[in-house]
Amino acid sequence: MHRHSLFNRMTKWAAKAAGHPVAFCAAVALVIGWALTGPLFGFSETWQLVINTGTTIVTFLMVFLIQSAQNRDSAAVQIKLDELIRAMEGARNTLLDLEELDEKDLEKLRARFEALAEADRCKTQQSSRNPAAPE
Structure with missing residues (x-):
């Protein structure tokens, strides 16, 4: 209860x-x-x-x-x-409890994940142009 x-x-x-x-x-x-x-x-x-x-x-x-x-x-x-x-x-x-980080640390993590997302988008675009290429 x-x-x-x-x-x-x-x-x-x-x-x-x-x-x-x-x-x-x-x-x-x-x-x-x-x-x-x-x-x-x-x-x-x-x-x-x-x-x-x-x-x-x-x-x-x-x-x-x-x-x-x-x-x-x-x-x-x-x-x-x-x-x-x-x-x-x-x-x-290490991503647990991120809400407790200060703004500077959160910004660093956000930038890192933005870079990862951009790299994945580039891979996806390349593979869609070249379907035979491995992902």
């Missing part, structure tokens, strides 16, 4: 609820309701402040909610990729 912290359970629930079409429809209905009350309040500054404050608070909280969900998903994907690398025969285990 998986044990999740209260924060994780709340963020999962809130992210799922916020991404539901009903939540979007409720937000649209709220904005329409606010707009319709404009004449009632004479389109006052207080009336405008209500929507501005409300949307600012929701946006502020959603940033943290989305970041939490992305961090969790990203960590899970990294673990799954690490397991695939570890389990594949011939794969380099």
Whole structure:
């Protein structure tokens, strides 16, 4: 059985609820309701402040909610990729946990893999021009 912290359970629930079409429809209905009350309040500054404050608070909280969900998903994907690398025969285990490297080291690896990809593309192009040539 998986044990999740209260924060994780709340963020999962809130992210799922916020991404539901009903939540979007409720937000649209709220904005329409606010707009319709404009004449009632004479389109006052207080009336405008209500929507501005409300949307600012929701946006502020959603940033943290989305970041939490992305961090969790990203960590899970990294673990799954690490397991695939570890389990594949011939794969380099030195590629495990690359997300922990600094930008300079990541750039070096990216350049190395770009060079490998380019060399493979050249081989593929040559073999497609000369089908009798071994790969």
